[in-house]
Amino acid sequence: MNSAFTDVLLLLAIAVVLVWAFRRIKLPAILAYLVAGIIAGPDITGWIHDPDEYHFIAELGVVLLLFSLGLEFSLPKMIAMRKLVFGLGAGQVVLCTALFAIAAYLWLGDWAAGFVIGGTLALSSTAVVIKQLGESAQLTSRKGQMTVAVLLFQDIAVVPMLIIIPLLAASSDVAIWQSLAIALLKGALVVAVLMAIGKWLLPHVFREIAKLRTDELFVLATLLVALVAGGMTQLFGLSMALGAFLAGMMLGESKYKHQLEADIRPFRDILMGLFFTTVGMQLDLQVFVNNLHWIALGVVAIGLVKLLIVRGIAGVMGERAEDAWGSGLMLFQMGEFGFVLVSLALTYQLLPAELASMIVGVGVFGMALTPLAIQRCNSIIAPLLPKASAANETLPPQPNGDSSRVLVLGFGRVGQTVARFLATEGIDYLAIDHDAKRVQEAIAGGAKVFFGSASRRDILKAVHADEAELIIITFAEDERALEVLKALRGMNEHAEIIVRSRDDVRLQAMMEAGATQVVPDTLEASLMLVSQILSRSGVPIRRILTRLDHARRSHYGDMHGFYPGETTDMDPEKLDRLQFLHAVALPEHSYACGQQLAQLQLDDLNIKVKSVRRAEQEFTEVHGDFTLQQDDVVLLAGSPRAIEAGESYLLNG
Known part of the structure; x- marks a missing residue:
């Protein structure tokens, strides 16, 4: 068997196992790829003898990452958040880069290495932080918006950093400022050319491709655009990643944006995984272990510097103390683009390999701690706040003993529709939902909803489910609905309970558990479709309503059963x-x-x-x-x- 094939096979196997294991314990997949690279690298198993063999493929991952970043780049959003983006974001990047660069220069005596280290440590992880903010329902909070604004400017700042690093390595007699000016002129020319192509040519190309409705052609065209744009910038002596970013930005305003993003994501994620694996291979494990105490100290020191800088700038801008501290804490780690800059600096020999390993170690430690830091953000910053401010932290509202005639369990789209109609008719209702973000949004919109899981008896007691006259279970998770139904019947025998389900698979079990009426989505959709068809066919509305009522009263007896086909789920x-x-x-x-x-x-x-x-x-x-x-x-x-x-x-x- 071919040696290279065996290497890749082993690498994929260990990556699959590690990504699964890391996601199970809610750690970022990036860390799994880094660990896979460490295991496959020369210090442990030595499967991969020469990581440089995979450098080009890994570089494609960076190109696609920047292309995706360009697609997501929103000029209107940046303009709307300009105060935070160019105030807080720019201040954080400039001050952190300057402080870390000066400290690195005093330590190493090399301005080029100092700039690389300063820029690397100033960045935070967009991928990990945004994901954790979404999962913890803090994305729409003020500190969440401040964090997103800083990350947005950091993503913009990556582009000039990718241009400057190759210039720092150029052994030329021309001053760096002249080289930078020449690079900017070249960049302006490339931007003009690419923008012209994006405005006048690409929309017509993608329109013709979209007409053919051929998925693989759309994917191929997307990859070709990203690589051609990267190739053009490289031809002008600039970074491939810059061209990919510009190409993504051109297409980001088109109607094909979401399709392009969906098509490119699998390739991007796989190639980025390979890139982070090659970064892991370059980590000197002996250096990492020997300097573990310094790496841990580095994570704390870098986090404190970022925390204080964000707090200071946000305070000057008039932001609340709790939001400023919270945003600073969320940005404490080094980001995925830091690994990109370290890898690029190693390629141009701007950093010693030992120091690069320590910086990668700082990044790994910081990312591993990020989910915990964001989830526990309020409790971590509480000692830094006055007691009054700490008490006023916005938590999802909990049930406080309120009771209501109608109880809505689950406040998703169906629950919200039910609540809207109840409110219109002046019927008093109370809803509970376990999605904190949704609860906060709904409360802001005036809905009567509380945070809590309907599966917990103490929550049901808190909303007086034992006294409610009508209870509606709106989440289409049949197993959970059945469990909640049994708990409700154990505390309230007289209430009418209407249960929504996906289909009629558990209809009988739900009726036996005490449901007054079960409403299966698939069967109700069929009834609504039939009612529309019969109405347009001239059948009197009274007869249609009678038929619908008969179907519901008989628990959809005539509608059970269907003819299976090749696409039927045979789980x-x-x-x-x-x-x-x-x-x-x-x-x-x-x-x-x-x-x-x-x-x-x-x-x-x-x-x-x-x-x-x-x-x-x-x-x-x-x-x-x-x-x-x-x-x-x-x-x-x-x-x-x-x-x-x-x-x-x-x-x-």
Whole structure:
């Protein structure tokens, strides 16, 4: 087997295992790739003898990352947040870069290395921080907006840093400022060319590609645009990543933005994973272990500097103390672009390998601590705040003993629609939901909703579920709904409980658990569609309403069962709960021929006969005294296994 193939295979295997393990303990996938590189590198297993062999592929990952960044770059958003972006964001990047660069120069005596270290440590992790802010429902808070503004400016600042690092390494007699000026002129020329192409050519190209509705062609065209733009900037002596960023920014304002982003994401993530793996390979494990105490101290010191700088600038701008401290804490770590800059600096030999390993170690430690720091942000900064401010921290409102006639469990789209109609009719309601961000947004909009999980009995007691007259379970998670339903019936026997479910798989179980009415999404959607069709076909509205009411009162009895197809979900866990329809033709000498349905006792097999077709006649209501004959076609309803057994019984006995 080819050695390179074996290396890549082993690398993929260890990456898959580590990404799974790290995500299970809620750590970023970036750390998993770094650890995979450390394991595959020369210090542990030595699978990969020469990491430089993968450098070009890893560089493609950086190109696609910057292309995605360009797609997400929003000029209107930046203008709307300009005070925070160019005030707080620019101040943080400039001051942190300057302080860290001066400290590095005093230590190393090299301005080029000092600038690289300063720029690297000034950046924070956009990917990790934004994800954690979203998961902790802090993205829309003031400190969340401040953090996003700083990250936005940091992402912009990466671009000139990628231009400057190669210039620092150039062994030329021309002063760095002259080189930078020449690079800026080249950059302006490239930007003009790319913008012209993006405005006049690319929309027509993608319009023609979109007409063909061929996914692979769209993906190929996207990759080609990103790489051609990167190639153009490299041709002018600038970074490939800069060209990719400009290409993404050009297409970011087009109607194809979201499709491009979705198409490029799998390639970007895989290649970026490989890039971070190569960074891990370059980590000198002995240096890392020997300097672990310095690395830990570095994480704390860098975090404190960023915290104090953000707090100071935000304070001057008139932001609240708790928001300023919170934003500073969230930005304490080194970011993924820091690894990109370190890798680039190593390529141009601007940093010693030992120092690069220590910086990577600082980044790994910081990213590992980020989820914990953001989740516990309020409690960490509480000692820094006056007692009054700490007490006023915005937490999701908890149930406080309020009671209401109607209780809505789950405040997603369905729950909100229900609540809106109740409010319009002047009916008092109370809702609870376990999504903190949604609760805060809804409270701001005037909804009567509290934070809490409907699965917890103490929460149900706090909202007086034992006294409610009507309870609606709106989340379409059938297992959870069944669990909540049983808990509700244990404390309230008289309330009417309406349960929403995805389909009719657990309808019977829910009715047995005490539901007054179960409303399956799929069946209700079918009823609404039928009502529209019948209305437009001239059927009187009274007859339509009668039919709908009959279907609901019979718990959708006539609607259970469907004909399976190739795309039907045959999940073994669901299979026995599905109701299929299956037609069985009775040829000559079939066991069932000449027998009445009552004699066959099909109910014992959990099978229902929906109808019998005989020649041109169809019997839709058949009872126990109905006699089956040769060439009858019997329509059975039941679970897949029951239908299989029933068919065999009808034919062979």
